[in-house]
Amino acid sequence: MATQTAPGEPGNNEALYTLSGMWCTSCALAVEGVLSHRKGVESISVHYPTATLWVKGASETISLDALAPKIKRLGYRLTELEPNADAHARLEQESRYLSLRLLVGSVFGMWTMLASILIYAGALPNPTIEWVVAWVSGAFSIPVVTFAGWPFYRAGLRTLYAKRPGMDVLVTLGVLAAVVVSIGLLLSGSAEVYFDTAVMLIVLLLGGRLVETLCRHRGLKALDALPEPNNEAAVWQGDQWRVAPLAEIEPGARIKLAPQTLIALDGILESAAWVDTASLTGESVPRHFSRGEAVYAGCRLLGSDEVVITVTQALGQRRLDRLREQMRHYQAQKGELQKLADRFAAWLSPVALLLGVAAFPVGLLLGLGIEEAAVRALSVLVVACPCAVGLAVPLASLAGSGQLLQQGIALRDPAALETLAKIQAIALDKTGTLTQGEPALMAWESREGVAEPTLKATLYQAASNSQHPLAQALTRWARSEKTTTINASVIQDVPGQGVHLRLPEQGDIWLGSQRFFESQGIELPPQAASASSPSASEVLLADEEGWLGSFYLEDALLEDTVQSVHALQANYWVAMLSGDRPSAVYAASEQLGLPAEACYAERSPEAKARLVQGLPAPTLFVGDGINDTLSLAAADVGMAPFNASDAAREGAAAHLLKPGIASLVTGLATARATRHVMVQNLTLSALYNTLALGLVIIMAIPPLVAVLAMVASSLSVTLNAARLAWRD
Template identity: 80%
Template sequence: MWCTSCALAVEGVLSHRKGIESISVHYPTATLWVKGAAEAISLDTLAPGVKRLGYRLTELEAGADAHARLEQESRYLSLRLLVGAVFGMWTMLASLLIYAGALPNPTIEWVVAWVSGAFSIPVVTFAGWPFYRAGLRTLRAKRPGMDVLVTLGVWSAVVVSFGLLWRGSAEVYFDTAVMLIVLLLGGRLVETLCRHRGLKALDVLPQPKGEALVWEGAKWQVKPLAEVLPSARVMLTPGELIALDGILEEAAWVDTASLTGESTPRHFPKGEPIYAGCRLLGSDDVSMTVTHALGDRRLDRLRDQMRHYQTQKGELQKLADRFAAWLSPVALILGLATLPVGLLLGLGLEDAAVRALSVLVVACPCAVGLAVPLASLAGSGRLLNQGIALRDPAALETLARVKTIALDKTGTLTQGEPVLVNWVGREGVTEQAVKATLYQVAANSPHPLAQALKRWAGSDPTYVPRQAPLIEEVPGQGVHLHLPEHGDIWLGSQRFLSSQGIELPEYETDTSLAASEVVLADALGWLGSFYLEDTPYEDAASSIQSLQADYWVVMLSGDRPSAVEAVAERLGLAPNACFAERSPEAKARLVQGLPGPTMFVGDGVNDTLGLVAADTGAAPFNASDAAREGAAAHLLKPGISSLVEGLATAQATRRVMLQNLTLSAVYNTLALGLVIVMAIPPLVAVLAMVASSLSVTLNAARLAWRD
């Protein structure tokens, strides 16, 4: 597509078709988003209508294809701009000699004026061809846009100039036609580079290699990713990006920085889900069972959601489209009416024609069409670089107006898994001995607290059981393990060990009331007590402090009050801003009662109602699928630090949108009024129109290019 008028033309042709509920054509990404009955929105149904306008509609292109398309567009524009600049330079030089009165007599001026016209022919024909083609397409769609105005302006300048030459006058306007084309081509090239930069924001998501080592036919075989299906078993090589989503068959250390920005590698136990884009560490290969094939990976879904967002339009973009939709026809009518009205008012034919030419040129709504989409594209790309992917077209504008932020506790502010914060042991027993005994019993319990203690204890390489242990577990209370060569070991709550006849001593710790206690005992009695907490992310306290400077921040949780109070004290949240033991329905009611616009951040199935109830919802990095579906934004990094920068970026983006929209609307309204009541040289009108377009483009580019 050539411009925003092209997008409006395609929308106009398709929007009135039966079965289509809503449609949006996004010029910066050249993408069509359509909703409606299946048969009405199929590619085979829509493509012929688009083809009649002169465009080609295909399936959504891959990221690499989009890069290639924009590079091709850049070369296409650069070639025409080069032709326009080389030949236009001589046209402008000839016109300058005439305007400056540097030629000795009128005859030579007339000859130089013909030379000016001759050098303008390649510019008007070859360099200006894309404008004429786009203008014809928008006329077919009955949506005349800026390209119709450009076409009329260029050829009016050429026709008036040849008419003046025919009458023997050297006061020609070939320079106006050339300047209009060259400057607009330069603006188009800047727009294309900005669009290319916005698309490259998606490259912040890593791209693994295109093949995998798959277990098939009783041996490992290399297969293309496209042929690897869910449930297949693949081998992961240390140092390489993981290519597919899956479940680890062995414990491993994984670097998630390329996908999440987390600087510290994480330990993934056996059975833990892992995502494409992470990097396996260590020296040994690890096998994995594939859960999501190519095209359905988390990386793919994030890219699709980002492009889905880019395609749709927020309220400011819809306002800009409505303004541009009526501005072009009004300007066209005013331009065509200026000539006869000027003649009726007593102006000469030349003066009336020049006045009409100036109206056509100055009214081009380029800036209006570009005001919002380029700012939106730059802002959303910057958000993705900061770790926030948007999937709702209105989310960017809503984020900029948020007043209250409600945060879930577990999995959002805290890491969602217990961590040992303190322990006490029997006198005379070393930590190594405690860890060795603890690992033996914790490894035989699936309870989250037991698994956390197992991770702390680590493996005991010196211990190899001679016989299988006898295990007796009371769900939710504890586990009793009998090893023939070691004796009995108990692990569980105080209540469980007391029921087993084990006497517990009195001891004091400095652990908070939110900690969960787990007791360990052996045949000799009490061996140790361990205290575990769901600890906040490292950046949680600093992020909360930064957010509280501009927003009202509250915490909603279904956890017990003591746990909520302990986390609130660590993070610096006031007691009256924390709500414990809240059901999903209660969370939603609380969110609806908060001062709006509101934002809710939650990761679990129990948070889905709150995500829907808020004006905009965000799902943390480790959120459930249900939470991701209900959220308008996805955080790509653990913790909430990305929210601090993201909200600031959303505000900056909305400011740029409003600045661009106001600037372009004021320019077009004032320029049209001014050029009608007084004579403005066509060349000045060209410079004013191009300056307005470049101003909104460069203003939007500030978002993408700022540090």
């Protein structure tokens, strides 16, 4: 999907495509390496988890027709950006593909490992039986090294062809060397075979690939959770309403929408309506839109009447579509940590490959026999295989994630843990994240002599006849077991201001704002404003005798919010971003102790995302609404609170499992400790690889010793990571 974006948006000549056929990050690096040198390509990024290729450059160079043939020669397939449904189907197919190979590898590999253990343990009665069992071990390894291991060999060949050899090349050589050396030893009468080494490499790596694929599958649901209206709508054609697919509806057409449904296309209202705009603005209460105002797809119509709009944006050009496209753009970009890892992998695999391949001829030149030189080469490959490096970060991550889970934070993206440890700035959404998410009565005043039950009974009769969210909150407060709804006659209804009703027993009743009361000529006594506050929404009630009561509703802060924000301010740059009105935002900022310059009100999803990107990186954004999905994608780490919407949950890399943000304070400390262990593990594994490679080059080390050394290295990082589980 090529895009020509306006100034200020990401790039002027960009394209997003789906890249199919990748097996691992080495494939992504191979494609990047080949295309980055193509004339006219300014920048390129291949995002393996979402199978997305982002490219920037001259339009004729980055077109699908220009890039697809080049990529096809590498063994991959480039297509237009696939719909989410197709992406899910592709990942489901990959999961079945991996599961089958993992099942074959586990079943047959189990017998290979059992035979090898019997040989290593000396549990067999004589060398002849050991030799026969060694052949049995090799026979059971055949399905593993052929069928189960085939994806590694194919990926290795592709990256070699692209002149960007990766870890799959090293794995392929290690497996093949273990099999060849083992067969050679069997033919010479030795039972010291290494089929188990080949089987272990394949099965463990297949398991890792399957988990990786399942995580990628889960990550796609962030886009699924964005509001998606029906695929068709009633459009005025000729002299009647006809149901037509959205793809066929052009700007200028008139469409009819049923109440309580999602708006299908961006357009202009032909009549006034109440609209819940939380999906795009984050406003804590729905808004009343007048005739002629613009509404957007994904917002929900309220009320009980059908609404007609004049379409302004067709399918694919809606604001909702642009939000989804920007999310894909953010996902395709790489952070600094990923870029650093790519640079490390770019030289690690070739160096290890060179040492492994060179070991055999060097051994022959030094006068070793063919068998001894082959065993030396296998030892180098086993030692060079960075198992400890591969375990260093995941094991620490697993232990740290377990601690975070106990503290009330669930991670959906393992990479988020390392980034959380380096967070510099935290952006917090207000409504639903720091607050309860719905209006609640905070204070009220009544006319002298009016008892609370009487006030509640009158308020219930008036408020239950209104669909306004503030009226509904008052209805919940005033409801009791004895109250019943009485049909009222509506004399005057001013949307967004108030209503004048006539009740059979109470007479005329007025319910609404101060502005509405002034228009009705109802005078308010001084005590009517005694409980007012800048952030509260005021609702007034009056009967035929005059003012009856004043009610003040606020979206109150959660219980632990103030203490948690204070704790975060001690170590981080904290900001509050909201689509709510300024009075509510700045009142909350005073309670939280946040400076006014760190609080932003009435911000659209796009503006909030830009603010997040402007904060000191790495950034953490905590938001609960559909309107926060773009900011969750734009931040280095997106986190959804306990009561978050489905869209926020699917778009976030982490979830808070308890109400409030108190667990965020302890979770960030755990993340820092986890990263410290990660650095220690990487240091230990680097020392192991350096020393082991040095020893294997200058002296002969049996493959069994090399395997034991690899296990010892893995055990050291495992025990170090286990310290996190014991951490108080």
